[in-house]
Amino acid sequence: MAVTDGPTSEFPPDQVPGRGRDWYRGDCHVHSTHSNGGELTPDQLAADARAVGLDFVATTEHNNCAGHRDWAPYADDLLVILGQEVVTRTGHWLALGLEPEQVVDWRYGVRDGLVDGQLREVSRVGGLCVAAHPHAPYPCGVFMYPYGKFDVVEVWNGRWTSDLPWNADNEAALAEWGRGLAADIHGGRWRPALGNSDVHVAGQLGTPHTVVLAEELSTEAVLAGIRAGRSWIAESAAVELELTVSAGDRSAGIGDRLETAGDPAEVRVSVRGVPSGLVSFHTERGTAHRESLPEDGTGTVRWHTAADASAFVRVEVRHPDRTMAALTNPVVLN
Incomplete structure (x- = not known):
């Protein structure tokens, strides 16, 4: 990647200083x-x-x-x-x-x-x-x-x-x-x-x-x-989401791979900013589970699966009219 000196250079800099993980x-x-x-x-x-x-x-x-x-x-x-x-x-x-x-x-x-x-x-x-x-x-x-x-x-x-x-x-x-x-x-x-x-x-x-x-x-x-x-x-910065999949003492987030070692996996997604939204979990078998959020749009939904039943899990969050509010990349299960 080309590096420039700052906002006064000819091109935009390729890093904003002081911003970590x-x-x-x-x-x-x-x-x-x-x-x-x-x-x-x-x-x-x-x-x-x-x-x-x-x-x-x-x-x-x-x-x-x-x-x-x-x-x-x-x-x-x-x-x-x-x-x-x-x-x-x-x-x-x-x-x-x-x-x-x-x-x-x-x-x-x-x-x-x-x-x-x-x-x-x-x-x-x-x-x-x-x-x-x-x-x-x-x-x-x-x-x-x-x-x-x-x-x-x-x-x-x-x-x-x-x-x-x-x-x-x-x-x-x-x-x-x-x-x-x-x-x-x-x-x-x-x-x-x-x-x-x-x-x-x-x-x-x-x-x-x-x-x-x-x-x-x-x-x-x-x-x-x-x-x-x-x-x-x-869909906007008003929507917040966190997805974690855990098995035993191991856990993984979006885009990661979880070694389940044969243990059951708990999928946990927390959402904010989608009033009365519908959370759905998707695997290679299609839609595996659906659950509604409270009227205030803030809630946590849990679902259980295993690696032999699901090669991956991804999440969609939709509004009551079925329009999309958020969707994730998968967590891969081994």
Whole structure:
């Protein structure tokens, strides 16, 4: 990763000093006026990011790097990850953690066999490759490349409200990712889920965003947390969630692997900020358990399983109208 001296340098710094191991909230799919349809400038987006409780954002303009320089004056306590939305003929993907002014080629489709070389270029600089909004209902938006080529899948893109057709696309992306988890885990490499706003206009930033366990607030540490699946997705900073799975004297959190040694496993999830919400536990057998939260939206739900019954456990939290409030990456059970 390229290192810069601070918010007065030509490019945003790749670390916010003094921030150690913690859960950090961020939006990795952000557009400014440098993208088609973008109505907000980087300074407006930076102010909005702080207002909605984000610790980091990624600048991901359509097929350009113009935002890499423009964000520098506004990156102080806010980490800005350099990136790009790569808009190809047969799907979009996010390149996160690019070098300053690095541009990833986009002039190809799935039949051209050229995407692999571009993915390697992103990996070469320590970056992360994300399959973006795989079921987006517009020309070139539907993602046609194999997930196996990518590090992460964006399963939640934009506001999940009951009156928008986009929810069908989010539901489809989540279901497709969820169906593949068991096989991917068995194969030794699973692709974590990511959620982003894909902001273009005011009021979208951070809805949703991803909450990442990172060793520090830096590009390298945040991308490492996302790559490992140590993350969950929230519709807003008002939603809080903690997931732990325990067996005997051992425990594991989101993105971790728990050696159960044959002991029964207790799954415990604590939630805040989802009044009368519905918590559901999911394994390779589908939805395994559901339980409602109190009217004030704060509660703890427990469920018991075992490694021979569940290869993994992940959690969804929905509002009473079935729109999504939060979802997690899995805890893997051995």
